[in-house]
Amino acid sequence: MKSKNDTECLSAEDFAKNFMNSRQIKIIEDNLGLKLSDGKVSALKRWAELFIEYNSHTNLMSKNEISNLFEKHVYDSLSIVLWSEFNKFTDGGKLLDIGTGGGFPSVILAIIFDNLTIIANDSRSRKTKFIELVKQELGLKNLQILTERAEISEPQNMDIVTFRAVGKIKNTLPLAKKHLKSSRYAVFYKAKDVDLEINEALKAYPNFDREIKNAKIIPYSLPTEIEHTRNLVIIKV
Numbered sequence: 726m727k728s729k730n731d732t733e734c735l736s737a738e739d740f741a742k743n744f745m746n747s748r749q750i751k752i753i754e755d756n757l758g759l760k761l762s763d764g765k766v767s768a769l770k771r772w773a774e775l776f777i778e779y780n781s782h783t784n785l786m787s788k789n790e791i792s793n794l795f796e797k798h799v800y801d802s803l804s805i806v807l808w809s810e811f812n813k814f815t816d817g818g819k820l821l822d823i824g825t826g827g828g829f830p831s832v833i834l835a836i837i838f839d840n841l842t843i844i845a846n847d848s849r850s851r852k853t854k855f856i857e858l859v860k861q862e863l864g865l866k867n868l869q870i871l872t873e874r875a876e877i878s879e880p881q882n883m884d885i886v887t888f889r890a891v892g893k894i895k896n897t898l899p900l901a902k903k904h905l906k907s908s909r910y911a912v913f914y915k916a917k918d919v920d921l922e923i924n925e926a927l928k929a930y931p932n933f934d935r936e937i938k939n940a941k942i943i944p945y946s947l948p949t950e951i952e953h954t955r956n957l958v959i960i961k962v
Contacts, residue, residue, distance in 0.1 A: 737781070740791075741774035749795050752948045757806050759837070768836050768863050769799070775862060776827065779855045785827035796949045802830030803837065805887070805912060807943050808957055816840045818884040821904050823875045824891035828856050830914070831887075835860075835868040844881060846871040875900050882906055889914040894958065895926040898933070902962050913958040923958070936962050 745766045753759050761769075773794065780786055790797065805811050814820070819842045822831035831845035845856045845868060853872040860868045871878060886901040886909075894913055901911030915922065919942055926937050940960045947953040 735777075737774045737777035740777050741770045744773040744795065745769045753800065753803065756945075756948065757800075757803055759803065759806060761837070765837055769833075771863060772832065772836060772859060775855075775859055779858065780827075783851050783855070785852065785855060793949065796947050797953070798827075798829050799833055800948055801914065801955060802833035802889070804914075804945050804955065805830060805834070805957065807945055808912070808941070808959055810910065810959070811885075814841060814884045818842070819882075820844070820885040820887060821846060821871075821875075821881050821883040822887045822889070823897070823900055823904070824888065825856070826852055826890070828852075828859065829889055832856055832859055832865075832868065835865045836863065839867055842867050842869070844869045844871050844883070846873070846875055846878070848872065848874045875904065880904055884909050885912055886910070887912045887914070893925065894922045894960075895929040898926055898930060898937075898960065898962070901960070905962060908961060911960045911962055913960075915956045915958055917954070917956075919956050919958055933960075933962065936960055 750761060750766065753761060776785065777791065815838045817840060820834065821844045823846050825831040825845040825847050828845060831843050834841065835843045845853065847853050850872050853870050856870050859865065860870065881904040883904050884906060886904050888897045891897055897913070898911060905911065923937060923940055927934060930937065937960060940958055943957040945955055947955060
């Protein structure tokens with residue numbers, strides 16, 4: 726395994742050559758039940774090359790995190806498939822990723838699920854310019870970009886709204902409600918303190934008492950050397 730310093734010294738092209746290697750592909754197949762075509766693997770390799778190149782001059786991610794690009798970011802983005810309801814929306818559904826940053830999970834999901842329309846939302850143009858570059862380079866017709874604060878944008882009428890490393894549930898649930906169709910799903914990627922966040926949301930939104938209490942929590946582990954537990958929190962609103 727390459728050290729962090731070795732990884733930082735690799736060129737974008739060299740990094741991409743070892744990205745989505747046989748071990749990583751097997752992890753996705755075994756843990757998430759996703760079988761990736763050669764075309765999808767090639768697209769992810771090209772995405773990784775673009776990511777490293779862009780990150781060298783415009784900060785998308787701390788350089789200390791690059792060595793964990795697959796384990797902590799790509800794999801984590803794809804973990805939404807552990808939620809069984811997700812499959813209902815992969816053929817014709819619509820997903821809004823609020824605060825997408827460098828494109829997690831929006832870009833990764835757009836690469837893998839051709840028939841899922843995805844809007845990558847971030848108010849920072851330096852982030853969305855990268856996503857526009859990926860869209861053009863990979864020909865991702867199902868990927869749209871919204872460079873605006875979700876609080877002031879028009880309601881998007883989506884099936885799923887995702888939040889990853891954006892904020893607490895009590896602060897982001899109103900945004901989900903704004904942009905979702907009736908009886909659709911807010912999905913929060915969370916590391917810890919899930920019960921605490923749910924209780925805080927219950928106190929903040931007593932009108933959503935039933936919906937929040939019925940939240941589905943799906944724990945999973947990232948494929949890292951050190952145990953790293955994550956949670957999907959799904960609330961139907």
